[in-house]
Amino acid sequence: MKLMKLEIATPGGVIYDGEARMVTLPGSEGEFGVLPDHATLVSLLSTGVISIDMPDAQKVEVAINSGYVKVNESKVTCLVDDAVAISAGDNDISRKIDEAKKLLESAQNSNTAIAAAVGKIEHIRKSI
């Protein structure tokens, strides 16, 4: 399976820097998925969840408040203001989920977007 590079950076540090099979992003015009060899694109990101399909078939969810993304054929670069990453292997996953919820709820955005994102985060908690 083809892979692409993915970077998620915040002013507080790098959240994710590695390869991915696919990534789903909360664009300002709606959610969209990116696979390798995607055409070059720039978009605003709104409050929501970035979900990453890792090369080992694991999933990582990253809650973000707002940011930008730049996609080209081999690489996806996300610049976000603040983010919390949650992966199933984490030991302190429930604390991370709480953190992510707090981050989402603090965002100044439409309530429906926040509610949808919080719902997604809650879904992770249930699935474990």
Added chain:
Amino acid sequence: MANLKEIQRKIKSVKNTQKTTRAMKLVSSAKLKRAEEVAKRSRVYAAKLNEMINEIAQKVLTYSGRADRSRIVVENPNPKTVDIIFVTADKGLCGGFNAQTLKRVNSMMSDFKSNGVEVRLSGIGRKGIDYYRFNKIKLIKEAIGLSSAPDYASASKFISEAVEEYINGSTDKIILIHNGYVNMITQVIKVDQILPVSTELINIDAISSSELEVESEDEDLLFQALLRRYMEYTIYYALLDSMAAEHSARMQAMDSATNNAKDMVKTLSVKYNKARQEAITTELIEIISGVESMK
């Protein structure tokens, strides 16, 4: 005898100075660690943002002929007015840290002036502001306290006006000068051109040949938001970088001051011992010659 006391007093005062400088060095090294950590964490974000802006600017140049946007990326070949923003420390006692920055600002200013370009200065940091006030050179904007405690909101407020003026055409270029951190013992003057965005590409491989698509109905909004973000973050990062550099410069300066004080105490002690021996010898000679004359 008076000489002896004087030397003693001097030794004491130098020792006190040494204590102060040593304490300042310790304080600076603690602060440096924190500042370095903050700067390091935001460095990646700053670099990525830079890369993104550069790539977009490149694309805009290649694929779009729009005048308003290209003003942000295309350099005016005959600039009339240039804004220089400098960042210095609020406090002194950090060696040549501030002087170096000001020297660079001055040389750049005279370069522009000799080409008939008007230069407008704005400054962050008490030291630089005081310097220009003393030399009766007007600053269009000044901020004190921002370089010792960088904060994002104030930094963006500071830059927003300059950017506004650039967009409405009263300036042709914005340059940011600060003394940046390299490592514990090295600082280097960094000169960044904020506007127009330089299209010098950092990573050529990352450029794809296809046209840029914008996933948004209002693409101007996106560009504006991204650009604003870039400006604000550039100046904010410069402040963080400058703070780390300031602490490292101060640490160095205080370290050498402590060493100098140590050397001084050493030479003064030798001088003191010599003077004391001299006094003893004189006294002895007096007694002996007194005894001799009694015989």
